[in-house]
Amino acid sequence: MKKLAGFFTTHLYLLLFVAVACTAQQPKVEKTFDIYEGVEFEMPMVIEPSFPDYSxxxxxxxxxxxxxxxxxxxxxDAIDQVAEKGGGIVSVPRGIWLTGPVVLKSNINLHLEDGALIIFSTNKDLYPLVETSFEGLNTVRCQSPISGNDLENIAITGTGVIDGSGDAWRPVKRSKLTDKQWNEFVNSGGVVDKDGRIWYPSQQYLDAVEMADMNVVQKYDNMEDYNKIKDFMRPVMVSLVNCNKVLLDGPVFQNSPAWNIHPLMCENLTVRNIDVRNPWYSQNGDGIDVESCKNTVLYDSSFDVGDDAICIKSGKDEDGRDRGIANENMVVKNCIVYHGHGGVTVGSEMSGGVKNLHVSGCTFMGTDVGLRFKSTRGRGGVVEGIYISDVDMIDIPTNAISFNLYYGGKSVSEMLADKDNEKIEEVIPPVTEETPQFKDITIKNVRCKGAHQAIYLQGLPEMNLENVLLENLTMEAENGLLCMDAKGITVKNLHLKAKVQPALNFYNVKDVKISGLEIQKADQPMISVSGAKTENVEIKVMSDINVDEVLVLDKEVNSSEVKVSK
Structure with missing residues (x-):
């Protein structure tokens, strides 16, 4: 273990040095614009925290x-004393501040001055087990490096860096590392699974993996059983639960044990001017997961992470439905995502519902997916009132726009590699409270240069993806549009450049209307329609092509239900 600690310490200081240099060279510039301008729903003014003039x-x-x-x-002691004075600023000056868990209190602004680096200890004995929620389930995890429960008026501000020492907590997949990096992990200690594919921080962690539902272990009757696999219970770095008037403004949040920032059941949440970073190989290295919160603004921030970057959630399966708190009234503007499994993601833990989400002015560069919506049978919940506009994407390895109601816990890249997206169940279950629903979604003014798939719309046979408007899209990708088990899909002004034909594929769709479609001429049919349930499909093409040769119909489709014209 000493050797392991030395490995992490050496690499941590190098990471911190780079972080300080980057922070110093790139001062934050305050932008002025109306965060509420152009929001399509009635968005309450988010109340920011205020603090006494004491520090x-x-x-x-x-x-x-x-x-x-x-x-x-x-x-x-500093937090306690300032809280006793009625609140104010707890200042962290320039320096390298090694610490165990930091617990916030009401009316506290934890302020990091220029050059301040908070490093969280790799000694897991400092992080006791606590009852909490992770990945939408009620469970037990190690205490978060920064936490606050049931608080009012709290903030983390400044221009310093908060580092969660995540490499000491996370497993690593060999496929995500160079040979040199892999050998460094293996030689540092820990264990490798029998297939030689994943490195784990300890044998205790590996033992727990076999008993877990993805990243959450089964429920035990006492803490002693959890303690036996404590290494597995890596925490989110910043956990804020049931807090009102929360501000995150300025710092770098990086290298988290699991998710970076997790506001849960908070109200009046303001997030701006932050940089969120994790190594791209970091398992569950999400940027920010806003879960079951109400009245949130997130803007002028950047993300470069190992999993979904900006995530909107509301609990998972029965635990989420029992909580019954939707994520409601959220505005995301002017954010950049450099790497992540998704630029902006809704789900897959959305059992409490997501209502009223505005996203605009964002840029995704090389994210696994651009706009990502995901769920699966068993979740329940309704996602509705989603408005997305003015988004630019480049070099997207999988789907630029993705709705996947068969999500199985893997990234889209992994699903494509395993061809899991072809494993669709034949038995159609009845609609129950466990059936997820996505409806009333608008996506406008999107440009994408380079993707595996431009648009992927997949609902459920028993609960179709419903009422989706796609307007003013310019997309360049290997594959074009795939739409299945969906109804009420409207596409206006789609400029699509796809290498693979047919460029547009439909399966069991209803009430689909496409106008202003521009696609390049090809020597084979460019539109394919299949599925016996297909009804009322109208496609108007603007391109200089022969509409009589553009369409291929499966034999089970009633030809009178599909019309292609200019």
Whole structure:
């Protein structure tokens, strides 16, 4: 274990040095614009926290910023004293501040000054097990490096860096590393699975994997059983639960054990000017997961992470339905995602519902998926009132726009590699409270240069994807549009450049209307329609092509239900 600790320490300092340099060279510029302008629904004004004119530095309580001294008590004492004074700023000056968990209190603004680096200890004994929620389920995890429950008026601000020492917690897949990186992990300690594909921080972690539902272990009757597999219970880095008037403004949040930032059941949440970073190989290395929150604005921020970047959630399966709290009234503007499984993602934990979401002015570069909507049978919940506009994407390895109601816990890249997207169940179950529903969604003014699939719309046979408007899209991809088990799909002004023909594929769709379609001429049919349930499909093509030769119909489709014209 000493060897393992040394490995992490060496690489951590290098990471921190780079983080400080980047932060220093790229000062944040305050932008001025109306975050509420153009929002399609009635969005309440988000109330920001306010603090008394009082401040104290952690150095006043014995903190030493040398990266060696553990400052857990100094952070706690500073927060306690400022809270007792009625609140204010707890200041973290320039330095390397090694610490265990930091627990916030109401009316506290944790402020990181220029050059301040908070590093969380890799000693897992400092992080006790607590009851919480992770991946939408009620469960037990290690205490988060930064946490706050049932608080009012809290903030994390400034221009410093918060580092969660995530490499000490996370497993790593060999396929995501160079040979040199893999050998460094293996030689540092830990264990490798029998297939030689995944490195785990400890044998305890590997043992727990076999008993887990994805990343959540089964429920035990006592903490002693959880303690036996404590290494597996890696926490989110910033956990804020049931808090009101929350502000995250300025810092870099990076290298988290699991998700980076997780506001859960919060109200009046403001997130701006933050940089969120995780290594691209980081398992469950989400950027920010806004779950069952109400009245949220997120803007002028950047993400470069190992999983979904900007995520909107509301609980999973029965636990989420029992909670019954939708994620409601959220505005996302002017954000950049450099890497991630999804640029903006809704689901797959959406059992409490998602209502009223506006996304605009965002750019995704090389994200696994661009706009990602996902769920599966068993979730339940309704996603509705989604408005997305003015999004630019480039070099998307899989789907630029993706609706997948057969999500199985893998990234789209992994699903494509395993061809899981072809494994569609033949038995159609009845509609129950466990049936997820996605409807009333508008996506406008999207440009994508380079993707495996431009548009992927997949509903369920028993609950179709419904009432989706796609307007003013310019898409360049290997494959064009795939639409299945959907109804009420309207496409206006789609400029599609696809290499694979047919460029447009429909299966069991109803009430589909496409106008202003521009596709390049091909020597084979460019539109394919199949499925016995297909009804009322109208396609108007603007391109200079022969409409009599553009369409191929499966024998089970009633030809009178499909019309292609200019």
């Amino acid at each position: 104290a530095s952690i150095t006043e309580y014995g903190a030493v910023g040398d990266g060696q001294v553990l400052n857990t008590k100094a952070f706690a």
